[in-house]
Amino acid sequence: MDKNSNVTTQKTEDTVKKGIAYKWTALFNVALASLMGTVNGSIILISLPAIFTGIQINPMAPDAFQYLLWILMGYGLVTATLLLSIGRLADIYGRVKLFRLGFLIFTIGSILLYLTPGTGNKGALELIIFRLIQAVGGAFTMANGAAIITDVFPTSERGKALGINMVAIMSGQFIGLLLGGILATYNWRYVFLVNVPFALLGTVLSYRNMKEISFRAPKTSIDVLGNLLFIGGLTSLLVGVTYGLMPYEHNGITDAMGWSSPLVMSTLGIGIVALAVFPFAESKAKNPMFRVEFFKIRAFAYANLANFTAAIARGGIMFMLILLLQGIWLPLHGYRFEDTPLWAGIYMLPMTLGFIIMGPLSGILSDKYGPRWIATSGMVIVTLVFIGLALLPYNFDYWQLGILIFFMGIGNGMFSSPNSSSIMNSVPAEDRGVASGMMSTLINSASTLSMAIFFTIVIVGIQGALPGAIHESFANLGSGPIVQNLADQLASLPPTNALFSAFLGYNPMGSTLEAMDPNVVSAIPQSVVDTLKSTYWFPQTLQQAFMPALRASFVLGAILSAIAALLSAMRGERYVHETHVSTEKT
Known part of the structure; x- marks a missing residue:
């Protein structure tokens, strides 16, 4: 293995000397794939109201919540399960070859999503299936991106290159939010069509300009x-x-x-x-697909464990912050429910800016000083931010949230680039594909697990507290059997419907009243109806049940981030496999 590593290192160095520009060509293609993937993820978040309207799904229907979860989580489920296998196959058959294939499959999935023919439940199932096809393509590009960058950049520049790729990832999240908000107002199908130019460009450029320079692992049985x-x-x-x-x-x-x-x-x-x-x-x-022996490498083991724990902390919290903005804060500040998805994305911009600033900078610093303390300091900052979020009142001043999420972006930017560089530097060159797959698998699995953990905390909290909050709010609206009966009906509203409506920018009170017998609704005092349909009654009521559970999730995020910081510190000083092997040989 030592001999192979030396041969691979020399091969990469010779390639770089012959064509300095190629490393930037490869980075551009990988960054384009990262941008495409995150645009695809965030554009869905912001466009779900228009998509559900377009395929004629009632968001308050009993079975609608399952479609929401599968559209959101199905993509991550497929990528998480395939990344490891793809990473191993890439080491054997070529990383660029499978990377190109990923662009092509993603293009096909995007076109199918744009053409979705069905409506209702059939349309929702078609969307889920086509998203899964898209996810297969995303898994091929995701599993190989970090390995390709590591192949073409020398050790002294890998942190910087991976940091630039992180900027593409975070920029894609914000671009997707803006594009989703704009395109969804015209036609929900444009939300999927916008992926096609990215995917086609990536397919053409990767087949035309990218070349296989990595040292391949010996072909073995699967x-x-x-x-x-x-x-x-x-x-x-x-x-x-x-x-x-x-x-x-x-x-x-x-x-x-x-x-x-x-x-x-x-x-x-x-x-x-x-x-x-x-x-x-x-x-x-x-011939294992999962290289258990890599966890004997201290830098690899602790960096991956820190990555996994940090991903659990941040994955579901993004949804919690969006729920806080869309379901409570924005309506209370006069924003119409249907406008809240777009404005929630805009108000999350400070986090993106923090990451964009610190992502490449931390990569450059880690190239010079090593990743250990830069990454660890980043997770300490994230821990403090979670504590600050837990102390926020529900009707905060925006500057308070803006500063906190800006520093969350700074902290995550300080952690992500050095940590990824640490993982990729610690393994033999011929195994970078499987290492990249292992790293991405842990992150994607943690993100899915994170959503389950934090959604469970919030749903359990709302389930116990929302009925009492609704009855308490109704006490100020008047008395009488009609009003009391209405309070009982609204108190029986499933907590998932309350969260679903907040996430999609709906006022569930308006939907509930529209679904009731018109004769019953006509008997309700108009002042009560107007209050229930206002932008303040539901958010004011929801916050009584939602905020304690949200604070508990922030506290959990702080604990997980602190553990990630500790694991990051335990990785030891800088470890580069090529250097280590070279030293051993001499």
């Missing part, structure tokens, strides 16, 4: 058992997590979540057992 255990186990686990967030009906009773469902318990059990057996099977496999 680790069938490892693939079955990992893909089957992780899929089963994430499916269980997804359905655990959905309402569960049994014996005439509807639970707010499905954690007690036999389907959920069985899929979770199968997933946990399969993933528990997986590392033991890999340790015995002749």
Whole structure:
């Protein structure tokens, strides 16, 4: 392995000397794929109201919540399960070859989404299936991006290059929010059509300009058992997590979540057992897809553990901040419910700016001084920001939130680039594909798990407190059997519907009144109807139930970030595999 590493290092150095510009060509293509992927993710967040309207799905219908979760989480589920296998195949057959294929598959998925023919439940299922196809393409580019950058950039510039790629990732999130807000006002299909030029450009450029310079691992037999255990186990686990967030009906009773469902318990059990057996099977496999021995490398092990913990902390919190803005703060400040998705994206801009500033800068500094203390300091900052968020009142002044999320962007920017560079530098050159796949798999799995954890905290909190908050708010609206009956009906509103409506920019009170018998609604005093349909009654009521649960999620985020900081500090000083091997040889 030492000999292969030296050969690969010399091969990369010779390529760079022959064509200095190629490393920037490769970085441009990888950054374009990163930009495309994050635009695709955030544009969906902001455009869901228009998409559901376009395919004629009532967001307050009982089965609508499952479509929301699958559209949001299905993409991450597919990428998480495929990244590891793709990374290993890329080491054998070529990273650029599979990277190009990813662009092509993503293009096909985007076109299919634009052409979605069905409406109603059929249309929703078609959207989910086409998003899964898109996710396969995204997995091919995601699994190979960091490895390609590491191949073409020398050790002294890898942090900077990975930092520039991180800027593309964060810029894509903001661009997607703006494009989604603008395009959705014209036609929901444009939300998917806008991906096509990015994907076509990436496909053409990657086939035309990118070349395979990486040292390939020897062709070996496919680790069938490892693939079955990992893909089957992780899929089963994430499916269980997804359905655990959905309402569960049994014996005439509807639970707010499905954690007690036999389907959920069985899929979770199968997933946990399969993933528990997986590392033991890999340790015995002749050609394992998951390189367990990499975790003997201190820099690799602790950087990945820190990455996994940090991803759990930040993944679901993004949704929590959007819920806070869309469901409470923006309506209370006079924004129409239907306008809140776009403005929530705009008000999240300070986080993006912080990341864009610190992402490349921290990469440059880590190239010079090493990643350990820069990455660790970043997670300490994130920990302090979570504590600050937990102390915010529900009707805060925006500058307070703006400063906090700006420093959250700074902290995550300080952590991400050096940490990724640390992971990729620590492995042999011929194994960078599987290392990149392992890193991305842990991040994507953690993000999906994060959504489940934080949604569960909030749903449980709302389930217990929202009925009482509604009755308390109704006490100020008047008395009488009609008003009391209306209060009882609204108090029975499932907490998932309340969150769903806030996330999509709907006032659930208006939807609930429209679904009621017109004769009953006509008997309600007009002043009560006007109050319920206002921009302040529902947010003011929701915050009573939502804020305690939200603060608990922020506290959990602080704890996880502190653990990530500790793990980051434990990685030791800078470790570069090529340098280590060279030193050993001499």
